[in-house]
Amino acid sequence: MAHSALNVLNAVCPSLVLMEKMMASFRKRSGKWQVRIQRQDFPDQCKTFLLRSDAESWARKTEISLDKGQLNSNNPHTALKELLHRYKKEVTPKKKFSSVEMYRVNAWLKHPLANYSINKIRNVDIAKWRDERILQKKAPNTIRLELAVISHLYTIAKNEWGYESLINPTLQITLPKLPNGRTRRISANELDLILKNTNSVLLRPIVIFAIETAMRRSEIASLEWKHLDLENRTILLPETKNGDARKVPLSNLAINQIMLMKNNHPIKIFNITAHAITIAFRRTCKRSGIEELPFHTLRHEAVSRFFEKGFSLAEVAAISGHKTWSMLKRYTHLKAENLVSKLD
Numbered sequence: 001m002a003h004s005a006l007n008v009l010n011a012v013c014p015s016l017v018l019m020e021k022m023m024a025s026f027r028k029r030s031g032k033w034q035v036r037i038q039r040q041d042f043p044d045q046c047k048t049f050l051l052r053s054d055a056e057s058w059a060r061k062t063e064i065s066l067d068k069g070q071l072n073s074n075n076p077h078t079a080l081k082e083l084l085h086r087y088k089k090e091v092t093p094k095k096k097f098s099s100v101e102m103y104r105v106n107a108w109l110k111h112p113l114a115n116y117s118i119n120k121i122r123n124v125d126i127a128k129w130r131d132e133r134i135l136q137k138k139a140p141n142t143i144r145l146e147l148a149v150i151s152h153l154y155t156i157a158k159n160e161w162g163y164e165s166l167i168n169p170t171l172q173i174t175l176p177k178l179p180n181g182r183t184r185r186i187s188a189n190e191l192d193l194i195l196k197n198t199n200s201v202l203l204r205p206i207v208i209f210a211i212e213t214a215m216r217r218s219e220i221a222s223l224e225w226k227h228l229d230l231e232n233r234t235i236l237l238p239e240t241k242n243g244d245a246r247k248v249p250l251s252n253l254a255i256n257q258i259m260l261m262k263n264n265h266p267i268k269i270f271n272i273t274a275h276a277i278t279i280a281f282r283r284t285c286k287r288s289g290i291e292e293l294p295f296h297t298l299r300h301e302a303v304s305r306f307f308e309k310g311f312s313l314a315e316v317a318a319i320s321g322h323k324t325w326s327m328l329k330r331y332t333h334l335k336a337e338n339l340v341s342k343l344d
Contacts, residue, residue: 024059026052035059046165078163080121081114086161087153096239097218103275104149118157118166126150127173139294140176147175186211186293186301193288200280202264202272205257207281207298209270212254214302214320216241217277217295223269228258237321246321303328 024037029048033055037045045062049055088105092098108114113125126147133143147170154168191211195204206220213220219237227236233255237246250258258269265271272280281295299320306316313325322328 024056024063026055026059028052037062077117077119079114080116080118081109083118083153083157083161084109084114087149087156091152091156096241097274099273100218100275101149104146107146108149118154118163121169123169123172126169130173130176134176140178143176144178184292184297184300185304186297190288190290190293193290194281194284197288198280198284199287200284202261202270203277203280203284205260206270206272206277209254209257210295210298211302211305212251212257213248214299214306214316215248216299218274220270221268221272221274221277224267225269226267228269230255240321244321246318248319 024035026033026035028034032048032050033052034046034048035055035058037059047055047058049058084105088102092101092105095101111129113121113129116125130143130147133146151168151170154166154170157163158166158168191207194207198204198207209215210217210220215237219240222237222239223235227238229235233250234247235250235258237248240246261269261271278295285291285293303316303320303322306319311319313328316322317325317328320328
């Protein structure tokens with residue numbers, strides 16, 4: 001009945017029906033006029049103006065554009081997993097460490113939140129996810145990096161994919177606090193257990209090489225034969241985490257580990273991904289009964305050993321690639337017993 005009445009009204013006075021459909025809402029807030037246009041199957045259109053007349057003018061133009069199909073009609077009820085798949089295809093491959101982020105995206109795809117509509121995910125949902133990860137004893141920085149994926153996805157969707165009304169649910173929650181600095185050193189016994197208990201033919205030389213060079217996991221995984229200079233005992237890292245190239249000096253022990261890989265692969269020295277290094281190291285630590293020892297601790301150990309050998313700040317920074325002393329200090333914890341001889 002109501003449908004028939006609407007059809008009659010549309011035939012008699014179509015402008016009235018159009019006005020009903022195009023109604024925008026206005027409200028004054030903090031001395032400014034906010035206008036909102038809501039349409040089914042369209043993201044909400046919102047904007048703020050100093051004058052109501054400007055708000056009304058924008059509303060009229062926007063409503064006309066909506067009727068003509070000139071504005072994006074992306075469905076705000078799209079599931080998060082659909083955008084995650086698009087993000088994985090279009091955004092992640094362009095990043096420097098795309099393979100690492102790929103694992104984070106895949107982890108989100110497996111979480112129940114991936115089935116939620118993007119406009120239905122609230123701050124409280126993200127906070128609950130954060131608390132779950134904390135209970136799972138995930139490192140604070142790991143949680144932060146996983147959240148960064150969703151935050152960037154919402155930013156891209158809002159700014160580039162036409163979901164203008166999206167509100168990023170990650171921006172208002174409290175992030176896990178990062179530790180003040182790394183104090184964990186690896187003991188001689190722990191190192192011995194790791195080298196003995198690994199089932200990976202690559203992990204043993206990689207662990208030794210990491211302690212000898214202070215290289216990051218991703219840097220070790222990216223090493224290529226063409227960048228090795230045996231005559232000068234150096235190897236070039238053309239692309240590092242901070243964006244600068246770095247040439248790293250190699251000890252005899254580090255060179256020995258490289259030469260063990262001579263027939264391993266024609267291009268890569270250690271033919272393994274950064275993620276695979278993490279998995280192999282984690283399994284070996286578990287098998288050895290060692291807790292709370294991420295692979296990155298080896299970099300911390302290497303830097304500390306360099307200082308204990310008497311290297312200067314500038315020399316250590318040149319090897320490790322740290323930009324500032326404050327950054328380097330987070331990874332440096334000298335053993336007092338190794339400094340006693342220097343007192344005399």
